Structure formats: C-alpha cells, structure tokens
Amino acid sequence: MAREGSAARPRSTPGARGPGRPRASSAATIHEAALELFLERGYDAVSVDDVARRAGVSRGTFFAYCDSKADALWADLDAAIGRAGEALDAAAGAAVPALAEALAAAVAPWGAAPPAALRDAAAMGAAEALRDAAPARLQPLVERAALRLALERDALPESPGAAVAPVALVAAAAAAVVAWAAAPDRGTASDAVAAAVGPLAAGAAGG
Known part of the structure; x- marks a missing residue:
C-alpha cells in the first residue's frame, strides 16, 4: 500500500x-x-x-x-476504509452504533464530490475491478467490527451474532456510496451513508 x-x-x-x-x-x-x-x-x-x-x-x-495497479485505483477508497477503522477503534459505546457513525464519518471528507475512481469508474472501464476487489478491501473493517461486537456479546467474532451486523452495515455503506457517486443531484457522501446504515444499525442494536 x-x-x-x-x-x-x-x-x-x-x-x-x-x-x-x-x-x-x-x-x-x-x-x-x-x-x-x-x-x-x-x-x-x-x-x-x-x-x-x-x-x-x-x-x-x-x-x-x-x-499493484489496483492500489493506485483504490487509493482514495482505501483511505476512507482506513478512516472508518480508526474511527471505530476510537469511538466509545456499543459496537453497532459506533460502526454506523464511523462509516458516515469516513466519507465526510469527500463532501458532495465523489473520488475520481468512483465518479469515472465506468469511463475508465474500472467498475468491474472495483466491484471484484471490494470484498477483500472491506473485510479487515468487517473483522474489526465483528471482534468488537463479539467482545460486547461474549461471543466468537465469526458467530452470526457478531458477524452479521458488521457485514450488513459495511455492505450497505458501500452500496450507498456507489449509488451516491452516480446520482446527478447528490448531497454529501456522509448523509448518503448515514441514511443507508442508520436503520440497519437501529435494528441490529435493538436485536
């Protein structure tokens, strides 16, 4: 990297x-x-x-x-994933709300302007490369969140009780970012992610 x-x-x-x-x-x-x-x-x-x-x-x-060449494509996106992990580690409180807040905060520096890798993915012929690499790039963040949630719930990180919520929140955030970047009348990335993960976080925390 x-x-x-x-x-x-x-x-x-x-x-x-x-x-x-x-x-x-x-x-x-x-x-x-x-x-x-x-x-x-x-x-x-x-x-x-x-x-x-x-x-x-x-x-x-x-x-x-x-x-690799992919690292050059993913630089801005990897930086956001790194910010999400740091924000999760620094956040107080329960793991699920902390992850939701960390995901929204991680993309806040983008404001309403998508990174070029997202904005121009189709024009660059890179949409497939981004999509195929996303699970591996996001997995470390999912694992950090699952470990924190497992400690809260006295469970194993790979157990459904600890693993499902982080996977769902991270996947929802990623989908929201892609949709936001393609929207002609987009607001901020942070608002888009918060709207996508908020209901999931509330449901997971309540469960």
Missing part, C-alpha cells in the same frame, strides 16, 4: 515525465497519474510501467508506494 513520508526519497526517472508534470515524490502523484491513464486508455490497457512513466518514477519506486 501507499506510504506517505517514506524515509527514502523516491528518485525520478529522467525524461519519463509528461509535459509540465513535476517530479513525482509521493503516492498522491502516482495515484493521479494512474487515474489519468485509466481515463485515457481504460483500466485494463494500462500497465504498472505506464503509470510509472507518467508519474516520472521508476518501476521500483512505484512498488515502494503501491503493491
């Missing part, structure tokens, strides 16, 4: 930059270059080497920040 603030400063590859592009020194620049290429050529037609050239870095530098 991308690591900002790496101790070793990435070296740029001479002559590899696009016109007007500054030398790449962060995962953000690699992410931006990847999204540009995905939009221009289509996700499947772009290679890691293509992204590295556009970003102005070596192949080795690319892999210092990303494990």
